[in-house]
Amino acid sequence: MADRRSQPLPITMREWQALKSEVAAVENGERGITLGELLTDEQATELLQLVDDIDRAAESLPADELAEYEENQESIVDARRSAELHEGLLQVD
């Protein structure tokens, strides 16, 4: 059975033109440098370790900002619960 992952992705003419222009821009050096080129191997490894587990890395946020994030997340969960309790009996005609 053919490996579906090896099949070429369908591409439209518009996408093809965009790809061509992007490839040309990269080849002409119009894209500047990559983030990887800014980093040493050691720095790149450290960065990728952070990105591997963003939730853990984000614990570096100041305590008040983390608390605000948690409170907001709780308010999002709570919003629907309270709405159902308080406004479920209205009748709209």
Add this chain to the structure above:
Amino acid sequence: MDGATWSDPDSPGWVRHLGDDDAAWAALIRDYGGPSIASRPFRQVASIARESGCISVVVENRYVDTDYRSEFSASWSQQKFESWSSFSRRLHFFRTLISEDQFHSLPSSEEYIGYACVRPIPLGRVGRTVLAPPPRLAGATLALINDRVNLFGTDLKIRGAPFCQQDTEFLRCAHAAAWMCHYSATRRQLVGRQATASLVAASPTILSIERPLPSKGMTLNQLQAVFGAFGQPALFYGLSRMPRVRTVDNPEPTLDANGEPLPPGMWDTRIFSVICRYLNSGYPVLVGTKNHAFVIVGWFKEADEIRLVATDDQQGPYEVIESPWSDHRAPWLSVMVPLPPKVLLSAEAAENDAHKTFSFWASIPDAPQPLRDLAQAVGARPKQVSFRTFLREGSSYKRDLVSRGLPLPAVRNLRLARLPHYVWVVEAQDVGVRRSGEPCVVAEAVYDSTSNDRTPTRRAVLLPGLCSVYPPDQGRPVHEFTHIQRWMTQLPIEEGVSVPEPRPAQPIPL
């Protein structure tokens, strides 16, 4: 309306030439709008058609409208002493002059403005209607559908927001509003088509203290039951407790003359962001007040203020709302958003998490400068970065990557990512360049819509110079370093102009 004379068995239809003749338009409204107490929706339909350049109306006679026939069968035929016809008429609005000898070969869809089914009943004449939005809304973000009709053998296409009017007995405003959301979902191939009478049947009578007929409306619980039965359970927001999101300001309550807080529907600006997230995703939003329900189908900016576009069964299609606070239906109390059942994550949870994902880099001492710059911009006041969150099918998200000017390694990484059917996409946009239509997205996060509000799950993160993909089932993340650049948004730009042709991405100055 007399059932015996409403449908002429000897004629397929006829045409009314209206041009710019006020008297001819008034006659059309008189003939089809019904009594003046309930004619406003048809007047609005006629007004929209005229504004769009309509000069001819083809009347399709003896039309079998699925919805009206279902209403007739379930209600009118069984309860009314008067004889009403079981047939509708369908009015088709054209920008060009049409004669009856052209009926077998009608003009192309470019000249077609849309249609309105007319019921032969005393109150609530306007049945299923889809009209193109008027030219003045060309810059608005609208949740429109593509509809297709066949008129005398000619296929015609129309893009618009669905509309219908209540009849005051069988269908009330809540039924009409729920139907508008449902019809929108059917045309987007999200659910199968159900007739209006099925919608009434799906409303559990046990959830109301009223007798079913004549209907007094629906409770919000009944509305939710109908949305669920039709395959689009709704997210519910009560204005009394709107979700807090780090990216949106939390307003202070406005007080009345006695120092008492006004209802949140008179001041809580967070309603704009909640509604616009779903409209940007293409989903209409149902708004409930104390005694009315209607649908918001779009938004646009005018003089730096957000205007909303409503389809209200009592008003007609494409009503522009200057402000929810001064709206004649104020205060608004609740918002319901019918969504595919597997969309469990709310837009707010995704956006709140994306803010954290983009901003913690400021707290990492050795973080690369482009990421520290991103974090600084996200936290800056006045705003340098604005968040836009919307729902997309994973497949269409992948499809559009190339034309948005994303770095090629990122395109490859994202196209090979395992994504669920629906994803929430959160874009961080550079406010300074957004209005120009230039590439403005500086960071982006993609969330699994089946994840939980408490633990939104990222499937991909694009940062300046880095694209990371997170496979399901604890798979190993895949990272690609890329050029440090901005890319195009998937949304229409701020003024509502459609996403332009692909443009080269812009490097971000280091």
